Amino acid sequence: MAVQTKTKAKTTTIGKYLLDRLHAHGVEHIFGLPGDYILRFDKLIEDHPIKLINATRENTAGYMADGYARLRGLGVACVTYGVGINITNAVSQAFVESSPLVVISGAAGIEEYQISPKLHHLYNGEGLERDNTQLEIFQKITVAQAVLDNPATAAQEIDRAIEACLEHKKPVYIEFPRDQVDATIPLPHPEPFQREASDPEALREVLREVQKILKNCNRPVIWVGHEIQRYGLADAVLRFAEKYHIPIVSSLLGKSTISEYHPLYVGLYQGELSREEVRDFVENCDCAILLGVNLNDVNTGIFSAVLEQENKIISTSSSTEINHHLYKEVLFSDFVGSLCGLELNICFRFDHPACIDRSFPDFAAKKGKKITASRVYECIQKHLKPEHIIVSDFGDCLFGSADLLVEQNSYLSNSYFAALGFGVPATIGAQFALPKKRVIGLVGDGAFQMTCMELSTAVRYNIDPVIILINNHGYATERPILEGEFNELVDWKYSEIPKVLQKGVGIHVETEDEFDKALAKAFSTRGEYFIIEVELDKTDYSPGLKRFCKLINIKGKSS
Amino acid sequence: MAVQTKTKAKTTTIGKYLLDRLHAHGVEHIFGLPGDYILRFDKLIEDHPIKLINATRENTAGYMADGYARLRGLGVACVTYGVGINITNAVSQAFVESSPLVVISGAAGIEEYQISPKLHHLYNGEGLERDNTQLEIFQKITVAQAVLDNPATAAQEIDRAIEACLEHKKPVYIEFPRDQVDATIPLPHPEPFQREASDPEALREVLREVQKILKNCNRPVIWVGHEIQRYGLADAVLRFAEKYHIPIVSSLLGKSTISEYHPLYVGLYQGELSREEVRDFVENCDCAILLGVNLNDVNTGIFSAVLEQENKIISTSSSTEINHHLYKEVLFSDFVGSLCGLELNICFRFDHPACIDRSFPDFAAKKGKKITASRVYECIQKHLKPEHIIVSDFGDCLFGSADLLVEQNSYLSNSYFAALGFGVPATIGAQFALPKKRVIGLVGDGAFQMTCMELSTAVRYNIDPVIILINNHGYATERPILEGEFNELVDWKYSEIPKVLQKGVGIHVETEDEFDKALAKAFSTRGEYFIIEVELDKTDYSPGLKRFCKLINIKGKSS
């Protein structure tokens, strides 16, 4: 970073201010791809403590930044105008699954427009003053947008966008005309942002209600969702749960918000997709406290979750509801943060299953025995250590890995928006985010074929995740819904990919002992990425996918 | 296809009607990827004469369909809801560069919404009746949209969308709720579509004007653009040009609209980016007739094209202008189609350069001599035959191949929107479109890294294009604009890719004779795809890119 002399210290540039603010919020890497409209900004990053991570394409840059954001609280992707639009997949997913992602897009300079708006990479039709197409598209999938076309307001706009990202834990869009990057502005002194606050009266009222409900119930359960993780409220939930001894279940998207080794943790609840003891337990409670749960088809086991408890307390980032009435003026974080402050003279001591008591068969690899889907996860479980983080793409690897027992904040999935191809790049992004951890990506062959070559970026920056590729020869997850030629895939020789990338280790396994050995080797070797391809039979499904098949056979194939 | 009994013949289903209409318009392949919201439609294609081509991901499916559309007049891509949104790159490009692409997206069934709109792959916020997000995004990049949620109007809606695609030569969007695919409808009898017509008075008036201008000028030139190709008006232009002996130049995006072997064809005109004799010729004409040219930065050599001819006749799909006045009520195709009907007693016989007279050095490979960028294209020229079609991605391969002499309709490029990654999939799509031709894809290493694995689809369906990979070790086109670490790429061993895909031939060449031999082999061998990687020095630019460097050094690096 250039040393600024005293006289210069009172000004900065818009580009530098943007970088400094991101850095102040903990961003150390920006994932992106160059292009002429963003080149000046890219150049600026070269001289800044933040490091630019060059992806091979924009969509995967977005997934890397998303993985990073979920673990670090803020992620940034940076693309050129127009042609970077394939990042919309990643941004849509971040939007729907609440990942705090800042998208910075270069744009044509303000002066260039005066010559003609008919510039390459632009969508412009006839007679447009400024091409707003991309901005309008991003308005649909981000919670705030800022176009930095005015030096007088640029700094404010930057802060507004970053704050919106942090407040809503959803993507924001910053469009940066290239002739504004180096524009000088007076050094701003950003004040702590004034976030919305809860109405104190309403907050007291809702807490009194909760108190009353809890006093009158016998078997409460907390159902925790991904928003608790995103808003950093897991500790608050735990203090509350521990104080009164309330068992906790988790949504799939929220998996690992609470350590699954915690004695109060019961398991994943997904209606009829749950393991039976979890489902029985939850459905026999008399008070359900839902914190940050998105009640979508995936989290509810295609709406088979039964919420028939006598009392329901449901709080999300958008509202807090007690039974049938709604508190609009109570903020999610204030509500959840206040729960452990309640003073009740009770302690719920009732029997509940605990996830740690589940029987995990001691995995002993049988030599030469063809490995099956269910044994894959037993073997992974055996090797899993606190330093590991699992990132699961959508596919049978999600159904399978959902049953793994994991530590707090050590499991990421795109289990709701479910855009295949997230796995490999998000794994790389996660490895950038937490270099001391070892990140394990779980991906099906279909998903792998979409984005595997992003491992090039792991090579470039010496990033060493472990990819476990579940090769069940096609789109397994779709077969139970409707079978056809379209579920087939070309069989690649996946373990040859390191030869193309000229780095990394590719291992192909078919038997239990081969997989066992491969995991042991990969987990004990740092400095290189691994692809471990596990070859399974076409219709060898994980126990989780089998439960799913059963459910859709009941529900009808269309849903 | 199921044989229909007589009594059944009076009805069809919405899904079948859609397929039948596409088929009637010449569509034989649909490029796509399955997903639960589109599975039923995919299944329907299995039983239809149209063939479903399974891509590895949606974005490349879009590029394949775009390549197909540019050659066949209509292309179709078919994706599932939400997660297929990365097709927006391909659709944006098709929109901007006028390619008639139909995008079909599956969607949640109407009944499902009644349970809850919180379905996977959807963007929905709270309280939405129906998720319109994707529709609203596609409204920005398509000329018509249809949601097939009403059996009473579905057939009409289908016809309206397809007609809009054919009329405007731009993408349209069809959203298909999955529970409507098999809905029975009375067999429609689609009538020939009533397209807009020119006002006959206005048409006569503009033609009289053109006649007057032509009578009074000495050196007219026709500048032909891509819209002439898209609207199938090349023959009309040629008849007009030949009748009065008017020389023709072409825009870059319109390259090969007219055979470059035609004696009236002068060359590509791009202002200061043109070869000097072309530029001198055009800028010394006294009447410029622009037909279907998009006057954007690329086609005009960053606005260096000088349009100072005494008279200007400019017709595009949006308007027809004579000097400073505009005819709104004259259709592009009527105007262009009428030009050869003009009766003038003149014939312009003035000297003009002709592209065929250019000196193309007889390429004789020097054994062991390291090949250079300019020699690459000389060697390709030597091997080029009428059966070849070139598809060029953006990058130096575009600057280089723009100088090749090609036959009519045998050169495709994404030279305006310029989304890297178009090359490989569009080449495959083009090979599907015209199986008897041999399609040659030209791609840089950066672009290749984005989408090369789509060659998997070539393997799957036995498609055998030839990919010439210009490996200049990084983002060459960006280096002259701004140099930095971000222009570097990981060096892959590209010729090993066929080992991963288990089919195809990979050849790595560094010398003239190696390249010469590789081309000879690839062009004479059908049944397998080839990757010919040509290794160049980092800063070894094609003559075209060198002209570009000179131009931006004059114009300033930002533009």
Ligand SMILES: Cc1ncc(C[n+]2csc(CCOP(=O)(O)OP(=O)(O)O)c2C)c(N)n1
């Ligand atoms: C980008 C994208 N395209 C399409 C889909 C639809 N889809 C859902 S599951 C699935 C099959 C996944 O196959 P694979 O990754 O091999 O995992 P498997 O189900 O075989 O375990 C598909 C295509 C999707 N979720 N995302």
Ligand SMILES: Cc1ncc(C[n+]2csc(CCOP(=O)(O)OP(=O)(O)O)c2C)c(N)n1
């Ligand atoms: C999807 C996309 N991302 C970024 C860009 C910006 N861009 C323009 S040229 C270029 C470099 C192209 O490199 P390569 O394909 O290797 O071709 P070369 O210029 O080296 O010949 C880039 C990154 C783009 N055009 N498209």
